[in-house]
Amino acid sequence: MAYATLDELTGRVDWELDEDELRIATTALADASDLAATYGREWPADRAPRLVKMLVLKSAVRYLRNPNGYTQSRAGDETLAWSDAHGRDAGSVYFTREEIRLLENLAGTRPGLTSVTLSAWGSRLRPHSSGRANAGGLVPVDYEGGRPFPLLDDDGGPW
Known part of the structure; x- marks a missing residue:
């Protein structure tokens, strides 16, 4: 159950995806959709809020553009660098903290304080x-x- 389609994803990238990239894009959409359901809730795919679809597509495109999680790359002397900013999520499909907050707010699961009457x-x-x-x-x-x-x-x- 993906919250976005492969056609919607290919419309957001500025290059033609080859066969391997299409396969990776399909799994990226599935992973991003699973994460959206985990951080938010399981919406029916046909009735998910538009913002959920947008966040899933954004996460999958971010992964397709940089599947290894590089933060720096140089051609001369072959320098590559990774960042610890996303920790274990670097090089995988992930949502930023702000995107997670948006999903929690959409689902009504955002943690917080409340008062409860007890007896x-x-x-x-x-x-x-x-x-x-x-x-x-x-x-x-x-x-x-x-x-x-x-x-x-x-x-x-x-x-």
């Missing part, structure tokens, strides 16, 4: 001193503008 098993709200049924047990807060928060109770404690 102990079998606990219940204490009745409010006003006697209102929906008020629950609220504890006052000492700072200006602070809203009271609910206090849960069990049968054994004073609170």
Whole structure:
């Protein structure tokens, strides 16, 4: 399941792909699509967001242009250099950090902080001193503008 086609990929490169490059391009698209599903989620191929397709194509083209991950190449004295910037990903299909963030945002899986209401098993709200049924047990807060928060109770404690 690739999020982009070989025709879409060949339209993004500025040279004619030979037979070996076409084979490599096919596997690059599959690898980039698998990575997109890993960093994002598994979208149905026909309903994946356009940005996913664009990122897959961008990653595959980046790999086709530089399959060995070279950062420097000189003809005189045959100097070749690799960078540790992408670590083990150099010379393979990869997404940049920003591309990974985009995929996480698209999938709604971006890690972050959130608050979650927790309560102990079998606990219940204490009745409010006003006697209102929906008020629950609220504890006052000492700072200006602070809203009271609910206090849960069990049968054994004073609170």
